[in-house]
Amino acid sequence: MQEFGNDSFSGFFVCKLRKVSNGEKAMAAHLQNDQGQRALEMAQLQGLCLSNEEKDYLSKNGTSDGPCAEADFPQNGQLEKGGVGEFSRSNQIPATKSSTGRPRRKKKVSKIYLEAWKVRRYRNVDDVSFLQGFA
Amino acid sequence: MPWQLLLAIRACESHQVSHVSCLVLGILIANELKKERTKAVMGNLHRMGVINTIVSSYDGRVLPKVLGANSVDRVLLDAPCSGTGVIHKDASVKTSKSPEDIRKRSHLQKQLLLAAIDLVDANSKSGGYIVYSTCSILPEENEIVVQYALRKRHVEIVPTGLDFGREGFKKYNKGTFRFSPAMSLARRYYPHAHNVDGEIP
Numbered sequence: 001m002q003e004f005g006n007d008s009f010s011g012f013f014v015c016k017l018r019k020v021s022n023g024e025k026a027m028a029a030h031l032q033n034d035q036g037q038r039a040l041e042m043a044q045l046q047g048l049c050l051s052n053e054e055k056d057y058l059s060k061n062g063t064s065d066g067p068c069a070e071a072d073f074p075q076n077g078q079l080e081k082g083g084v085g086e087f088s089r090s091n092q093i094p095a096t097k098s099s100t101g102r103p104r105r106k107k108k109v110s111k112i113y114l115e116a117w118k119v120r121r122y123r124n125v126d127d128v129s130f131l132q133g134f135a
Numbered sequence: 136m137p138w139q140l141l142l143a144i145r146a147c148e149s150h151q152v153s154h155v156s157c158l159v160l161g162i163l164i165a166n167e168l169k170k171e172r173t174k175a176v177m178g179n180l181h182r183m184g185v186i187n188t189i190v191s192s193y194d195g196r197v198l199p200k201v202l203g204a205n206s207v208d209r210v211l212l213d214a215p216c217s218g219t220g221v222i223h224k225d226a227s228v229k230t231s232k233s234p235e236d237i238r239k240r241s242h243l244q245k246q247l248l249l250a251a252i253d254l255v256d257a258n259s260k261s262g263g264y265i266v267y268s269t270c271s272i273l274p275e276e277n278e279i280v281v282q283y284a285l286r287k288r289h290v291e292i293v294p295t296g297l298d299f300g301r302e303g304f305k306k307y308n309k310g311t312f313r314f315s316p317a318m319s320l321a322r323r324y325y326p327h328a329h330n331v332d333g334e335i336p
Contacts, residue, residue: 012220
């Protein structure tokens with residue numbers, strides 16, 4: 001900044017901002033934590049399909065027949081209590097039934113997994129174009 | 136290009152207004168606080184044959200109430216500043232500005248930028264942009280103001296589209312102020328160093 005002493009000194013500042021729409025605003029609020037961001041990136045990279053972690057889980061429990069099987073995703077009004085598609089708010093994964101028909105003990109999973117489920121709920125929204133900016 | 140409604144706050148730089156009015160397909164509202172200066176703006180617009188511009192004289196901070204929130208597609212805010220970037224025009228700014236002057240300017244700039252953001256329609260297909268510019272080199276009037284807007288409103292910094300100039304500061308005063316990493320998309324121009332004319336591009 002030695003040039004500041006020179007009488008020919010001149011300088012300007014230009015910044016271009018873009019206002020974020022309501023949809024993006026909602027997603028931005030949802031993505032305030034890193035876990036939500038990672039979960040969304042994970043879901044988006046795979047076209048809102050299952051992640052490897054979820055695929056592994058579902059394959060071990062013998063409930064998934066494909067990476068994008070519609071049955072794997074909870075649909076509005078189609079949540080089955082204790083089924084694969086059930087979304088639990090209590091930091092627990094959906095319970096499955098053992099071969100004897102007895103419900104398995106619910107297992108603790110990471111928050112990332114739960115965030116992925118939250119993100120996937122946007123699949124039921126008609127317009128998901130606002131997700132594009134977060135790829 | 137879709138039809139647009141643009142707003143230029145502090146339109147006393149009438150050459151900017153006439154240039155933008157030529158580029159836009161739509162209506163440009165050129166607002167200038169001081170009525171005396173609007174005469175010069177209108178004279179320049181008439182001389183240039185511009186017919187798509189409305190000249191108004193309001194305080195920029197009340198424009199969201201006058202025009203309504205989310206009412207325009209884009210805003211060009213050439214904020215009033217201390218003028219520390221135009222020493223070649225007035226060398227007295229090197230000694231005439233006090234810290235209190237800078238603080239008051241910075242406060243006004245924050246108010247104007249928030250008003251500009253409130254005016255812009257985020258869902259506009261062709262716009263949703265705000266360009267903030269000053270003729271100052273002080274971070275108090277530049278990066279700190281933009282950082283304030285990032286904190287108060289849902290906006291993001293996007294590339295200016297100009298491939299020259301220096302990046303905006305990401306930290307200032309030995310790390311006392313730390314700005315968003317996206318601040319590098321903002322641009323600082325030093326016309327005497329970049330060999331361009333000393334006006335806002």
